Amino acid sequence: MTSAPSAAPEAAHLQHAHGPGSPVPVQTRSERFASASHADFPPVTGRELEWRLTPVARISDLLDGALNGAPFPATVSPAEGVRVEWVARDDARIGSAGLAEERAAANAWSTTEQALVITLTAEEAVTVTVDRTAPDPTPRAAHTIITAAPNARGTVILDHRGPARLTENIEIIAEQGSDLTVVSLQEWDDEAVHLSSHFGRVERDARLKHVVVSLGGAIVRVNPSVHLAGDGADGQLLGLYFADAGQHLEQRVYVHHIAPHTVSRVTYKGALNGEGARTVWVGDVLIGRDATGTDSYEQNRNLVLSDGTRADSIPNLEIETGEIAGAGHASATGRFDDEQLFYLRSRGIDEQEARRLVVLGFLLEVVQKIGDADLEARLLGLLEDELAAVEVV
Structure with missing residues (x-):
């Protein structure tokens, strides 16, 4: 079995005996079965490792x-x-x-x-x-x-x-x-x-x-x-x-x-x-x-x-x-980090606004790494809209 990116569909199919449903266990993540054909995968029950949380x-x-x-x-x-x-x-x-x-x-x-x-x-x-x-x-x-x-x-x-x-x-x-x-x-x-x-x-x-x-x-x-x-x-x-x-x-x-x-x-x-x-x-x-x-x-x-x-x-x-x-x-x-909330509250920011600022700061770490200024500004607006409807506790 293989999930190597360069593998052709035919190569994956040759290893189907070790694919989904096989008694041969997958020893490492790179050995997960891969195929371009829907028929090669058994029906999903929800008990499978990749589906049990879905x-x-x-x-x-x-x-x-x-x-x-x-x-x-x-x-x-x-x-x-x-x-x-x-x-x-x-x-x-x-x-x-x-x-x-x-x-x-x-x-x-x-x-x-x-x-x-x-x-x-x-x-x-x-x-x-x-x-x-x-x-x-x-x-x-x-x-x-x-x-x-x-x-x-x-x-x-x-x-x-x-x-x-x-x-x-x-x-x-x-x-x-x-x-x-x-x-x-x-x-x-x-x-x-x-x-x-x-x-x-x-x-x-x-x-x-x-x-x-x-x-x-x-x-x-x-x-x-x-x-x-x-x-x-x-x-x-x-x-x-x-x-x-x-x-x-x-x-x-x-x-x-x-x-x-x-x-x-x-x-x-x-x-x-x-x-x-x-x-x-x-x-x-x-x-x-x-x-x-x-x-x-x-x-x-x-x-x-x-x-x-x-x-x-x-x-x-x-x-x-x-x-x-x-x-x-x-x-x-x-x-929440209570120290962050205390810092903001000590500077005159009410509790609800302080909590929203903490959430925004938490998420903006990822936004600021994207590297596209227009998209980053758009995402900031979307996050502010999400938080506007939140009663943070």
């Missing part, structure tokens, strides 16, 4: 139902040095960064008729916004490939809105010497459901900053996997989320250090408010046997604003070589 009964149509595989509506802002095209599902570029590792992603892979391909070639930094507004809640599939050519620089913002029910795969390739930022912003309508698997591959001396911002939607599950495949590759994975009453926001992050002298930093921060607000964060980092000189750190922080919420936070670290520069992980979930 409300699977509410996403059955995306797991197993018929999906609209026509191109998902997308408007791409024009920019110098950016090529945009739709390609057929047999295009050789599809599958170059990874393959589906679970049933919902495979359903999308098997159904999608065309993939949206965005290629950045300019060495001067550019910003591209992809407006993806769902027209209705019809269950849909999608596939997107984002590539930064050698030495290219740029930011791609995937801006999601509307009443979607969407399962999709997004492939991200940062070729040698490139510097690519990809931001996935979930500002869906309240009833929307979004399942998204991201596959990143970072080549020699390239840098990928991957950002997930989940604010809207009923159920949002974004799973980024980043493979640091070239010597000196750098992966920065950032996440920001704010779960309201009844909202389920989930992210499962995987970083695979394959090549020597690679660097990764994972920082996800979220807040929860309201009865039934639920967040799930699972962070897996694997330092492979050839990844000498690796420097890696992952952390997840959750701020609880009310009773009736639940935050699951599970960091995992595997190391297959002793010759590393450093590796670590951290996780924390709790309420």
Whole structure:
């Protein structure tokens, strides 16, 4: 079995005897079964490791139902040095960064008729916004490939809105010497459901900053996997989320250090408010046997604003070589820092406003690392809107 980004679908299928349902256990995260075919994955029961924290009964149509595989509506802002095209599902570029590792992603892979391909070639930094507004809640599939050519620089913002029910795969390739930022912003309508698997591959001396911002939607599950495949590759994975009453926001992050002298930093921060607000964060980092000189750190922080919420936070670290520069992980979930509140109150700020300022400061650490001033200002406004309706206790 293999989940190697370069593996072809046929190669994965040859190992199906060791795939889902096999008595042969998966020994390490990199050995997870991968396939482009929905039929290769057994039905989801909700007891599986990758699904046990997800409300699977509410996403059955995306797991197993018929999906609209026509191109998902997308408007791409024009920019110098950016090529945009739709390609057929047999295009050789599809599958170059990874393959589906679970049933919902495979359903999308098997159904999608065309993939949206965005290629950045300019060495001067550019910003591209992809407006993806769902027209209705019809269950849909999608596939997107984002590539930064050698030495290219740029930011791609995937801006999601509307009443979607969407399962999709997004492939991200940062070729040698490139510097690519990809931001996935979930500002869906309240009833929307979004399942998204991201596959990143970072080549020699390239840098990928991957950002997930989940604010809207009923159920949002974004799973980024980043493979640091070239010597000196750098992966920065950032996440920001704010779960309201009844909202389920989930992210499962995987970083695979394959090549020597690679660097990764994972920082996800979220807040929860309201009865039934639920967040799930699972962070897996694997330092492979050839990844000498690796420097890696992952952390997840959750701020609880009310009773009736639940935050699951599970960091995992595997190391297959002793010759590393450093590796670590951290996780924390709790309420306010009383010292911060005391400091603000002592300067004449009323308690409710002081609490909101603490929450905002907590979340802005991630916002300020994005590197796009316009987007950062927009996110600040969205967070202020979220907090305006919160009675922080």
